[in-house]
Amino acid sequence: MPRTTTAASVPKALRDAWLLAALEREKIVPPAALEALRKEAPEWVADAVVSKGLATAEQIVALAARAAHVPVADIASGDPAAVQFVPEAVARQYAALPLGASNRVVKIATANPLDLDAEQALGFVAGRQVVFQYAAPQALFKRFDEVYRPERPIERLVGGLATRAGVAGTDAAAPAAAPGGDAPAARLVEATLADAVRERASDIHFEPVEQGLVIRYRIDGVLKEVMRVPRSAAGSVVRRLKVLAKLDIADPLHPHEGRATARIEGKPWDLLVATAPVARYGEQVSVRLVDQTAPPPTLAALGLWPDEQARLERLLAHREGVVLVAGPRGSGKIVTLYAALDKVRAAGGVDAATVEDPVAYHLSGIRQADVDEKRGASFGAALRATLKEDVGTILLGEIRDGETAALAWQAALGGHLLLTAVRTNDLPSAVARLVSLGIEPPRIAAAAKGVITQRMVRRLCPRCAENADLGGLPQAAHPDRSFDRPVTIRKAKGCAQCGFSGFNGRLALQELLAVDGTVAELLASAAPAEKLAEAGRAAGMRTLWEAGLRRVWAGETTYEELVRVVGEPARAAAAVAPAPTAGQAAAVEAAAPAPAPVVLVADDDAAMRALFATILKPQGFAVAEAADGVEALEQAQRLAPAILLLDMEMPRLDGFGVLEALRRRLAGRAVPVIVVTVKDDAATEARCIELGAEDYLTKPIQPSSLVVRIRAVLRRVGAQASWPRS
Ligand SMILES: [Zn+2]
Numbered sequence: 001m002p003r004t005t006t007a008a009s010v011p012k013a014l015r016d017a018w019l020l021a022a023l024e025r026e027k028i029v030p031p032a033a034l035e036a037l038r039k040e041a042p043e044w045v046a047d048a049v050v051s052k053g054l055a056t057a058e059q060i061v062a063l064a065a066r067a068a069h070v071p072v073a074d075i076a077s078g079d080p081a082a083v084q085f086v087p088e089a090v091a092r093q094y095a096a097l098p099l100g101a102s103n104r105v106v107k108i109a110t111a112n113p114l115d116l117d118a119e120q121a122l123g124f125v126a127g128r129q130v131v132f133q134y135a136a137p138q139a140l141f142k143r144f145d146e147v148y149r150p151e152r153p154i155e156r157l158v159g160g161l162a163t164r165a166g167v168a169g170t171d172a173a174a175p176a177a178a179p180g181g182d183a184p185a186a187r188l189v190e191a192t193l194a195d196a197v198r199e200r201a202s203d204i205h206f207e208p209v210e211q212g213l214v215i216r217y218r219i220d221g222v223l224k225e226v227m228r229v230p231r232s233a234a235g236s237v238v239r240r241l242k243v244l245a246k247l248d249i250a251d252p253l254h255p256h257e258g259r260a261t262a263r264i265e266g267k268p269w270d271l272l273v274a275t276a277p278v279a280r281y282g283e284q285v286s287v288r289l290v291d292q293t294a295p296p297p298t299l300a301a302l303g304l305w306p307d308e309q310a311r312l313e314r315l316l317a318h319r320e321g322v323v324l325v326a327g328p329r330g331s332g333k334i335v336t337l338y339a340a341l342d343k344v345r346a347a348g349g350v351d352a353a354t355v356e357d358p359v360a361y362h363l364s365g366i367r368q369a370d371v372d373e374k375r376g377a378s379f380g381a382a383l384r385a386t387l388k389e390d391v392g393t394i395l396l397g398e399i400r401d402g403e404t405a406a407l408a409w410q411a412a413l414g415g416h417l418l419l420t421a422v423r424t425n426d427l428p429s430a431v432a433r434l435v436s437l438g439i440e441p442p443r444i445a446a447a448a449k450g451v452i453t454q455r456m457v458r459r460l461c462p463r464c465a466e467n468a469d470l471g472g473l474p475q476a477a478h479p480d481r482s483f484d485r486p487v488t489i490r491k492a493k494g495c496a497q498c499g500f501s502g503f504n505g506r507l508a509l510q511e512l513l514a515v516d517g518t519v520a521e522l523l524a525s526a527a528p529a530e531k532l533a534e535a536g537r538a539a540g541m542r543t544l545w546e547a548g549l550r551r552v553w554a555g556e557t558t559y560e561e562l563v564r565v566v567g568e569p570a571r572a573a574a575a576v577a578p579a580p581t582a583g584q585a586a587a588v589e590a591a592a593p594a595p596a597p598v599v600l601v602a603d604d605d606a607a608m609r610a611l612f613a614t615i616l617k618p619q620g621f622a623v624a625e626a627a628d629g630v631e632a633l634e635q636a637q638r639l640a641p642a643i644l645l646l647d648m649e650m651p652r653l654d655g656f657g658v659l660e661a662l663r664r665r666l667a668g669r670a671v672p673v674i675v676v677t678v679k680d681d682a683a684t685e686a687r688c689i690e691l692g693a694e695d696y697l698t699k700p701i702q703p704s705s706l707v708v709r710i711r712a713v714l715r716r717v718g719a720q721a722s723w724p725r726s
Pocket of ligand 1: 461462463495
């Protein structure tokens with residue numbers, strides 16, 4: 001059954017018909033008026049009763065909540081960040097607004113708490129158990145406009161441009177005015193750029209969907225939809241963006257990358273523009289906004305606490321070796337590298353250079369190599385050229401290939417200090433990545449001075465954050481005795497200052513493993529991750545989760561934000577799966593060991609596949625791999641895996657193709673699929689679910705939640721398979 005229903009299939013009359021009976025029972029409305037209401041069949045009885053003056057809004061809300069046996073919702077005090085758990089279209093369809101969420105439960109205000117279908121659908125999209133409260137439909141729909149659709153219709157956005165003089169191209173090669181019919185598109189693009197800058201966005205995404213173009217801003221690391229451009233205008237907006245970046249408008253079938261510069265709000269900005277084809281709907285475009293005048297970050301920009309910063313500074317006192325930052329995309333690795341470089345230079349390490357793709361911050365007086373792999377300037381080549389200059393400290397933006405890894409290690413062991421990063425989730429996967437790139441464990445141990453696993457969480461907006469109760473946190477997340485600051489739990493509210501998100505800016509959480517003698521020995525002998533963690537903790541290391549909890553207790557961020565970014569710690573995740581009773585456990589021990597369920601991982605990125613294997617094998621799964629869609633189908637046929645983890649963007653056959661083929665060819669031998677993709681948009685997700693995917697996860701994945709979701713799907717399909725066939 002398709003999970004998404006079109007608007008037309010939703011009954012548009014008397015959606016809260018159950019309220020009529022309650023009105024009759026409690027004799028609030030005269031029988032004649034009630035009869036008239038029945039005939040009239042408005043979409044919402046609750047709204048109609050109030051607008052006809054038959055009862056007050058408060059009366060109806062109280063009556064409805066009583067009738068449905070749910071509490072009255074206080075929608076104004078909901079956590080605005082909770083809307084991320086339910087896409088706007090789904091929220092509107094079911095008149096359901098998420099107010100808050102914990103690891104397992106999502107609290108939802110709805111005008112229809114008796115709708116079991118809604119409860120099921122909402123629970124599915126939020127991945128949590130639904131707890132309903134009642135709110136009047138009118139109030140809900142008004143709130144949707146506030147939390148989902150920021151108060152910025154296109155007209156106002158474009159209209160404001162004339163007076164604000166937002167954007168002026170500084171690039172002589174880009175035509176100042178677009179030809180003829182594209183002029184409104186050019187104005188829309190300029191207005192969007194200026195608006196995004198005002199909203200502190202780091203990126204703008206233009207994503208084509210069936211109805212047109214969805215525009216989203218990334219603010220403090222979180223995507224926020226700002227508007228939808230009708231289909232008729234979508235093409236010219238994309239064309240305008242490509243013209244700005246001097247990209248080939250005649251070729252929509254291949255990815256393109258380009259740059260432009262523009263004056264926005266009086267300052268010079270770099271626009272890094274990337275396009276990619278999207279099946280059926282055209283091209284998606286992303287624009288990264290880089291403030292050319294922004295000063296390079298210092299350690300203060302990370303928002304570390306004094307004891308944390310002292311640990312980092314001790315690490316940066318080294319003058320040779322490798323300091324490695326690990327984290328997924330958007331975890332602030334480059335900010336930390338620049339802050340570290342700033343510290344090293346201030347302490348006398350002035351002979352420095354950077355090698356990046358692209359240069360993130362312009363520093364005066366040092367060599368900065370810009371990697372451009374398409375033009376043949378690889379990380380390896382740029383690093384080799386930099387090493388010919390006599391520099392002591394090198395900021396190397398990322399290690400992503402064997403050649404760069406080998407050069408970096410050679411330089412570090414030869415007396416250079418390398419500040420660099422790998423795009424992996426945690427310490428064990430960072431080490432695994434280096435090994436897969438050809439750096440043997442003893443060499444890792446010989447050069448590494450420290451590994452910093454990092455995430456960025458959003459900082460509560462100081463203007464609107466509200467005090468909250470310690471009781472809202474799970475017992476395991478309550479402050480322990482070692483916490484020596486005042487406990488001030490706060491929650492997100494939202495105000496004009498923070499774009500109604502409740503958050504403003506970000507701060508870094510770090511898990512810093514300093515490589516001392518003990519840790520070096522463990523690294524060299526490829527000891528298991530737990531041993532490393534143990535040694536690190538003995539030397540004062542805090543996990544990301546622990547570092548984050550301190551920020552929750554100090555009121556700098558929220559528990560929900562910590563869970564969103566870091567994921568639940570393994571203990572909590574394990575508790576989600578029902579623990580076997582003593583009897584069951586004994587039975588399992590007595591029986592012969594069951595074969596490990598096979599997880600087939602289809603992803604064209606070998607490092608990603610290796611990462612999945614690293615996560616899943618210790619959890620008792622066997623892992624098979626496929627490097628593209630065609631291979632995925634072959635393996636699925638041959639191995640009949642318990643589950644398929646499917647990437648969407650793969651060569652030969654993409655994820656949609658695999659889902660379609662599975663549905664057609666392997667009917668009767670259903671392989672449950674979890675889509676794991678970087679595409680975090682509702683349209684793709686809905687399409688995948690329609691095509692039969694069981695679940696949908698966006699990268700970067702949290703190992704604990706991946707395992708929990710896999711187990712959940714296996715439980716679900718396992719239960720279905722064991723039902724008697726009729
Ligand atoms: Zn605020």
